[in-house]
Amino acid sequence: MARWVGALVGYLLFRLPGALLGFFLGSLIDSMGRKEGSVFQDFGRARVSPQDFELHLISLCSIVIKADGKVTQQELDYVRRYFLSTYGREKANAIFRTFNEVVKKREVSAEKICSHLAQRTRYEVRLQLVHFLFGIAGADGRVSPAEVEKLLEIARYLRIGPRDFESIKAMFFESADTAYTILEIERTATDEEVKKAYRNMAKKYHPDRVNTQDEAIRKGAEEKFKQVQKAYEQIQRDRGL
Template sequence: MRYRSYNNGGNYFYLGILIFFMFGGFKVLFLFLPLLFSLAPIFLLLFIGSKVLKTIFGNSAINNSIHGSSQERLHYVELMIHLMAHAIKADGVVDNREIQTLFTFFQSRLQFNTNQLRWVQDLIQYSLRKNYPLEIIIQTMNQEFQVHEKQLSIELLIAVIMADEELHENEKVLLDRVAKDLQIDNEFYNQLKSKYIKNTESHYDILGIKPSATTDEIKKAYKNLCKQYHPDKVQHLGNEFKNFADEKIKEINKAYDSIMQKAKA
């Protein structure tokens, strides 16, 4: 799979060509044309040049913000966004609420800085235009990442799809296919659907259990979730993902403590 590149080599080349023509190159081309026609391309070049410079500065800012990040982390973020693009378009409508949910995840949950968010925004628009085949995205994720990274991806996928509070048939088919092809555990997948698709945030939904669950079932669900969201599992992706896992563990602990207190009462 070809990943997004922010190297400005090509842009500097185009800028050099533009400067060449602006400082004499067009004299040869327009030697026999009226002055009016010779000025028009100059204005066009100025316009194009401003666009190229804007792209260069934008790419440089993004490049600086992601400089030093591991290729594994960069690839993971890009693959996630390519996957989310399929979710955003699954119902046939590009809903801004779904885009905002994806953007907010990186802004609030992962606490990306301004330039990193600019990178995310660029990747979202790029992914919506590029439309990489879903099977290629899934194949690459299976090759490059472990179960914990894939579980995080499927959770965000469900959150994005449910941003408009509706689950269309095409979205359901997409979810089931991605969960199956990413080899997501059925119990974990059902827990996520219970939490997001019913649009509830009860402590039972967080643990993926019913209010009638026994103490042993509560403890089992709690232990499984703690293993799945342990911060050490995603530490290699950067502090943002580790912090997200920390918050998930706090949420799980709070839900578990509340349920166990009720069970003892």
């Protein structure tokens, strides 16, 4: 983009020689921008460095794990497996040492962290972040009421809509209406409304919409997409569609 702006300005000032010089300088600016983009993960309106995102993710993990007043080995193992699969053993061990320090010693502000992320990430990324945190809460076999309350608080700070939160929550709580809740519709919805809801949800949660290098968020998107498909298939079977 900068190359064409530079060419136009250069032409207006110095005609053809100016246009050529402006195009060249603009190309350098575009090139610098691309290099900068390789250093920072682009999560939306602003860029978040991988280091900052890792720190925020660690902090939110610690908040969820401590929400019910106890830290289980299953929850810690869930986080460890994520770091190992994402960063490799050496970096994962360093990150996990920081994580242990955050879990055991520090009190962190969910509101401050989430407000920062809400201003700098796309909505699709924040949805997958909530899904990942639900996965941590459920790693010990159940998501406790205290954990649900804390996750709801985090979702509000991340500016996640109530229906989207309930859709994610439904993936971790089985009920007669789970499939409908995941698709964000009522059991009384018509067949056409069910099909429309599935198309909308499949579009919203398609992994390509996330467009992030973070493994936890990417895997969360894939899992959420599978759950949407599973919910639709279940309703199809129940209705004989």
